[in-house]
Amino acid sequence: MTTQVEAIHGVIFDLDGTLVSSELDFSLIKAQIGCPDNEDLLDFIAQLPSPYMREEAMNIVHQHELLDAQHATLLPGVSEAIALLNERNIPMAIVTRNFDKAAALKLKNNPLPISTVLTRSDAPAKPDPSALNAIATLWNISADNLLYVGDYLYDIQAAHNASMRACLYAPNETPPYADQADYVLHDFYDLVALVESYSKKVELC
Known part of the structure; x- marks a missing residue:
């Protein structure tokens, strides 16, 4: 049986625990x-x-x-990976459960070349897929061609609720729900290779 895997044309990120550190208790x-x-x-x-x-x-x-x-500070490998994806003209956005002022402060102190940021002030919080759907519409890219990267179960659920592929970032321990994700990253820098491996439609037998 042949399964067709769609190319990744855009990447959407969670913020806390994915791009920047968070110590929320x-x-x-x-x-x-x-x-x-x-x-x-x-x-x-x-x-x-x-x-x-x-x-x-x-x-x-x-x-x-x-x-x-x-x-909050940028997590290891984030700056380099985002720069490489930006060089390859991969559209990028952020969807976070933070409220707008907190997200804006984190990104002001940790600048990234990502201009599209949706918070819970803009759309219902994950795992509701509304924010992810809005970005797919904004970019005019099919959900099949988008990847959502996050570090928690809600991120996986939001991606799947939006019919997108889910990439779990698990730099330390692998959580029990990791098997629900389509991909699991332990090193953020590996994201670039993942996206490049789907730069064209790939057929897996």
Whole structure:
């Protein structure tokens, strides 16, 4: 049986833990707003019973995100890999669960040649595929030809919800959900070889 693998014409990235470092303590944040540890933070806040409670909870999250943004640094191999993809005219974008001000601060302190950035201020948070779909539309590129790179389960789910291929970045331990990703990277620099290997349609027997 012959399976046709589509070329990769564009790459979309997660931000925290993928392009830049993050030290957000989600257990602490959840404790401060009363969110059970096994629930999604943003979903919990959205379901709080009053606008005041939602605003207060989100203010706490914003404070943590902005503090984290001040200390974020580019992760190993990111600058070099992004530069090489840019040289090859591969469109690139960022989709993050951060809010806009935190994402902007991280990218101001760690400049990258990526101008398209969508945050949860712009579209529903991952694993909702809305932001990924919007970028596919913006670029006029089929989802089959796009790769989403991230370091967490939500990234894999968002990619698949958008009918894109999912690349899990796991520089340290390989998480149990890694088998749900289409590709797993342990070294960010290997992303360039991955994209180049699909620069043309490849047929695998």
